Amino acid sequence: MVFAPLRPLDAFPHEQDGKRMIALRDPLGVVDGMLVVSPEAFLVASQFDGEREADAIAEEATRQLGMLVRPEIVERVAELFSERWLLFDANFHHAWMGLREEFARKPVRAAAHAGTNYPTDAGDFRLRIGGILAEAWDQPRPRANVLGLIAPHIDLERGLATYARAYGVLRDLPKIERILILGTSHEPTTQLLAPTRKDYETPLGPARTDRAAVDRLVSVLGDDAFDDEFCHKNEHSIEFQTIFLRLVQPNVEIVPVLCGSLRSTVEDANDPAGHPEIERAVEGLRAAITDTKKTLVIAAADLVYVGS
DSSP states (O other): OBOOOBOOOEEEEEEETTEEEEEEEOTTSSSOSEEEEOHHHHHHHTTOOSSOBHHHHHHHHHHHHTSOOOHHHHHHHHHHHHHTTOBSSHHHHHHHHHHHHHHHHOSEEOOTTBTTTBOSSHHHHHHHHHHHHHTTTTSOOOOTTOOEEEEOOSOHHHHHHHHHHHHHHHHTSSOOOEEEEEEEOSSOOSSSEEEOOOEEOOTTSOBOBOHHHHHHHHHHHOTTTTTTGGGGTTOHHHHHHHHHHHHHSTTOEEEEEEEOOOHHHHHTTOOGGGOHHHHHHHHHHHHHHOSSSOEEEEEEOOSOSSOO
C-alpha cells in the first residue's frame, strides 16, 4: 500500500511529561490546535511521499532510527495522520473543501491571531498597540505625498520598533481613503494574487474592504481570482497591518490582496517584469485603484528573515 504524501506542517520540539516530543501545527488552518507525536512517529510520517509502500518506509525508518520499525507501525502512523487530515488524501480533501466553502460564505474574515499575538479586548488592545506606536510619534514626519509604505509582517514583539516607525508615519498623513495591502502568502497559491471581498475583523471593529475596488481587480484577473481566497483564513501578513490601521487611519477602506511566489521566474532566471501573469496582476491592481479615492499602497513584506 502506498501512503498519501505528508502535508506541509510546522514542526517544533515540545516537552510532554518529561519526554521529548514533536508538536505539529497546520499553517493552512484546516486543522485547529496541535498534534503531539514522538520523534520516531514524525520521522516515519516524513517518509510518506506518495510513492513508497509500508515495507520500504519501515526499512528506511529502521536505518535512520537504529531500531526495528515494522510495517504495521508505519500503517498505524499513516492511519493517525490521515484521521487528523495531515496527509494529502481523501480525508483531507473532503475536510478542506468543506472548510473552503464555509469560509467563502462568511462576510468577515475573523481575527485569527487575536488573543495570541495581541489582545482581543478593545481597551487592552489600545494600550498595547497604542504603546507601540507612541514610541515613534516623536520621529520626523515624511513629506505629505507618500504613496507607499513597506511594513513588516513579523510577530509584534520582534518587529516592534519597525512597526512603530512604519505606522507612526501614517498617523499624520493627509486624509487617505483607501489602502491597498499587498500581503505575503506563506501558503502556496495557484494564482499570483489572492484577493478577498471580506472585511478584516479587529478588536476595534472591522477594517472595511472596498468591494468595488476588489471587483475591478477581479474583472482583470478572471474567474479563478478567488481560487486561493482560503489562504486569508490564517495568514497574518495582512491581519497585522489592519490592527495598526484601525488606530492610525480608523476610517480608511482596505483592498486585501495576498501575493504568491515568483519562484518560477527565479528558477528560470527570467525577468519577472516581462512575465504575462505578472503584467496581468499589475494591470489588475492598477484598475482596482484608478478612481478618485486617495490611495496608499502597503507592502506587508519582511525584507530579511535570516542574517544581515
